[in-house]
Amino acid sequence: MSFIGADDINYNKIKDLEFLDKFVKETARLHPFAFTATPRRAIETVTLKCSDGTFLRIDKGTCILPNIPVISVDNNVWGKDATEFNPDRFLPENNGNRHPMAWLPFGAGPRICPGKNLAMHETKATIVKLLKEFKFEICNKTELNEITRSLTGFESLKMKILPRD
Numbered sequence: 737m738s739f740i741g742a743d744d745i746n747y748n749k750i751k752d753l754e755f756l757d758k759f760v761k762e763t764a765r766l767h768p769f770a771f772t773a774t775p776r777r778a779i780e781t782v783t784l785k786c787s788d789g790t791f792l793r794i795d796k797g798t799c800i801l802p803n804i805p806v807i808s809v810d811n812n813v814w815g816k817d818a819t820e821f822n823p824d825r826f827l828p829e830n831n832g833n834r835h836p837m838a839w840l841p842f843g844a845g846p847r848i849c850p851g852k853n854l855a856m857h858e859t860k861a862t863i864v865k866l867l868k869e870f871k872f873e874i875c876n877k878t879e880l881n882e883i884t885r886s887l888t889g890f891e892s893l894k895m896k897i898l899p900r901d
């Protein structure tokens with residue numbers, strides 16, 4: 737990995753940061769904040785096979801909202817360690833058999849978020865910029881089991897943020 741200087745945070749440098757990419761994907765998997773943005777209306781009646789082997793009939797015209805927070809930690813989709821934070825699950829050798837609609841922070845299909853690549857890039861560039869300027873440390877007020885809420889983010893996130901120089 738090449739060194740990124742203070743004035744050097746650009747698209748090409750950021751796209752080479754493979755671990756950061758996996759880190760952001762894993763964070764988005766466990767904390768998908770736009771999960772109410774993917775409603776669909778069935779254009780015909782369909783019976784779906786669920787990941788646990790049961791069947792679900794959806795009648796034509798029914799509006800459905802995929803339960804993204806639940807799909808994101810479903811053992812049948814992500815394995816036994818589904819609730820653990822592990823960016824390496826996005827390594828190519830671990831990605832292979834995963835359902836193409838397992839990772840849904842930006843939705844999926846023809847209406848997938850068109851800003852996905854921009855948002856991923858901006859998130860990674862912001863993290864790099866912050867890490868270059870500040871150290872983030874847990875302190876005695878930090879709760880390690882943070883609770884997240886849709887759109888409003890963390891309920892509490894108490895940390896020490898210190899300038900690097």
Ligand code: HEM
Nearest residue numbers: 770773774775841842843844847848849850851852854855
């Ligand atoms: C972290 C940031 C973002 C997240 C998590 C996010 C997530 C989503 C999700 C879940 C959807 C619904 C997709 C679906 O129905 O399958 C969506 C749709 C959309 N997003 Fe994003 N988004 C983000 C950033 C952006 C940005 C930066 C833009 C534009 C520059 C953008 C533009 C749109 C538009 C226009 C749609 C509607 C697409 C359609 O209905 O065809 N989003 N987004």
